[in-house]
Amino acid sequence: MNNISNQNNKIFWLAPIVVLVIGILPLPIGYYTLSRLVVSVSALYFAYNFYKKNDNKNIWIFGFIAILYNPIIPVYLYEKFIWIIVNIITIFVFYKNKNI
Template identity: 40%
Template sequence: MITKYSSLLCACLLVIAVLHLPISYYTFLRIVVTLGATLVIIKSSVAKEYVWIAIFVVIAIVFNPFFPIYLYQKTKWLWVDLLAALLFLIDLYPRKSKEKKPYKKQTIRKYDRDRIY
């Protein structure tokens, strides 16, 4: 349940990041998005959804606050922020589980009414 709220929070903060804000907001954004991506990675690893793990590992690397990646242009970050926000919003919706349904053995039915005595 906490991953839903963290994904929604990250998506909202990433959409707000499109505006021109002070550098302290973007530092805060990096910390929150990295933590949110880490929570999604943990949730996806429990569910064995390896594609989502890979996607959010990339997001966590791009937004990490310890070794920041600088793109130096706001227009490049705009697209990265919006794409990451979209991915966090997609993560909110439940995905179909790929559980195999048990195989039902079909039996041959024998009807006694058609039998001639």
């Protein structure tokens, strides 16, 4: 059972990193909608796990990421360069917390 849990955890930190790295390329808008979905769902997964551990700081961090990347009410930063910087920071946050 623990092996399955570790595989799920790996998916939830690796998938957003992969889609954010690919998102640096110029791609159709549909890809960015998909990447928003992947990142926001993964961020909610992390926020929930930090909630179970009573880690308030990381709940707020991943809650913010979930809101920033949500595909339902998207946040527009209007500049690709700004999104690249935000994506790099988000990649770092997911990688840093991969062992929750």
